[in-house]
Amino acid sequence: MLRVPTTGIDLPNLVADTEQEILRLVGDRDASTAGLYAMLRYHLGLDGREGVAGKRMRPLLGLLAYASIAGDHRAALPGAAAVELGHNFSLVHDDIEDGDVERRHRPTLWKLHGIPQAINAGDTLFTLSRIALHRLTDLGFSDSRVLRLMRLYDETCLALCEGQYLDIWASGRSEPMTEALYFDMIGRKTAALIAASVEAGALLATEDEHVIARYRGFGWALGLAFQLNDDLLGIWGEERATGKEPSDLARHKMTLPVIYAYEHGSSADRSVLERLWATQAPGEGEVRDAVALLERLGARDHTRSQARRYRDEALAELDAAGVVEPEARLALEEVIVSVIRA
């Protein structure tokens, strides 16, 4: 597929506009609650420090989906803000649920302010993600469009919670989940919000149900590809392979390569993985042996081929939508390539 390095659409500009839209919502409201909003800006990487923000992938995809049909991205900014705030609500709660003490090289919110304030800060982000959407009315979208978007968003958040339930449930069991259940889980936990982000962009831009459905399909497949790519990076990514960051294997994170190896390995292979999982802080050698095992059993190849399959499916859905403005199309591919590197 032909790619050019830069497009007419300025991605950093889209990120800056999204952050402005979010800052309207997380600015101080009154003196007594200033501490709460400061926590939110800290978590969002909007506290004036450099290099502490996320990639804003979800809002970017939504804005590009909108711009690819409507030409300009700005009217879709409330939707982009909602998706980013919703994603960050789930990160704040995930960090507590997983006991993670760092995110983007800074202490997590619960580590800094305690679990009670962090739970509540997550709830606040969740609430603000909903409030963000009301500005669509001020921008001239019809009530029925706004309501449809809200319904999409609410159903998506439910899927998110269901996926998170499955994730926590599975982490408490001694056996890994099946590959089928894993896809069920990442569908709800990861793909649903990415699909909704893209679908939201489309449904603000057009009333053509065929186009909206194709964009949703694009987002869904992209979401799965993104997660599988993340699974690969968590084990074979440069920072993990060089030990700069702990491997997902050392952190006992259940991902497709492990599930595949467990399903397809011999009982001796399973024992290797079970021992690794039972070891509190596994050493470099144990992790290296497990990586070799995964490779021998074809777990890396399988995951890579699944990731590529969904990425190709995503691009095919985009082609089938058939209305894409060329510059936005290039920008979408740029985002896809930047997040899917495995």
Place this chain on the structure above:
Amino acid sequence: MLRVPTTGIDLPNLVADTEQEILRLVGDRDASTAGLYAMLRYHLGLDGREGVAGKRMRPLLGLLAYASIAGDHRAALPGAAAVELGHNFSLVHDDIEDGDVERRHRPTLWKLHGIPQAINAGDTLFTLSRIALHRLTDLGFSDSRVLRLMRLYDETCLALCEGQYLDIWASGRSEPMTEALYFDMIGRKTAALIAASVEAGALLATEDEHVIARYRGFGWALGLAFQLNDDLLGIWGEERATGKEPSDLARHKMTLPVIYAYEHGSSADRSVLERLWATQAPGEGEVRDAVALLERLGARDHTRSQARRYRDEALAELDAAGVVEPEARLALEEVIVSVIRA
């Protein structure tokens, strides 16, 4: 004020209808997530056990507000379900934040299933509270009414989170908050949702802005009265006075009587309260001494007069609304009397 013991409106019937509306939302959706919905039904007291449900005060107030203008309550059921689900989301998270191990004589969700699942179950209830509102569209309410209700609900949830922030923040300080800040906090944490519940009932029933504003005023004052009444019951209620349940003083719960005594006592009086607060599990004698101190300083009388003032203000707002159907008016008073007993 004249009261008759029963009215033409059957409150248990309203509660049953509300629970049916909620059960539509928390029934099982698919096999893999059945455990999540079972948790929700358990917390809501909808798991088939007797005597484990809350009083459903908030939905009752909303339904009665609606019925007092529109005559029948049924079209307002989605709003009632939303408010009850929203209230329960906050209870699930509060129980974690406060470390409470029991609610309505059963283990709290986090105690049974761990903090990660309980945080996520609360998030799910929050999401479902929003999904509940979409059924208003199916019942024939206009998009603009539904959107207005959602905006009210979202702004209310934000106030709730802000109030909770203040509560957690204050509990980590060595000095009690001021009376002014206390009213700021309970306004957001308690009165806002009760006011919204009543306002929602009114705004589904009428487009008369004067009436809607009066109902909101009624709900707001009632919410404050309710909280102050709760403060009194937490120290002087029968179960606390007889030791059947731990006094709020033993649990170090910061309420208006304590704040008033601290603000108006001598430095010796303050020391008594500070010692009580510094004692992990205070004995009966220490609690009894503190109760006597609060009474001597007029803290009980002050709280009681504030509670009555807001209750009377609530009823005056209801009178000023001027459109109330007599049966619904009597039922509203019945609810008020049943929750405000101090």
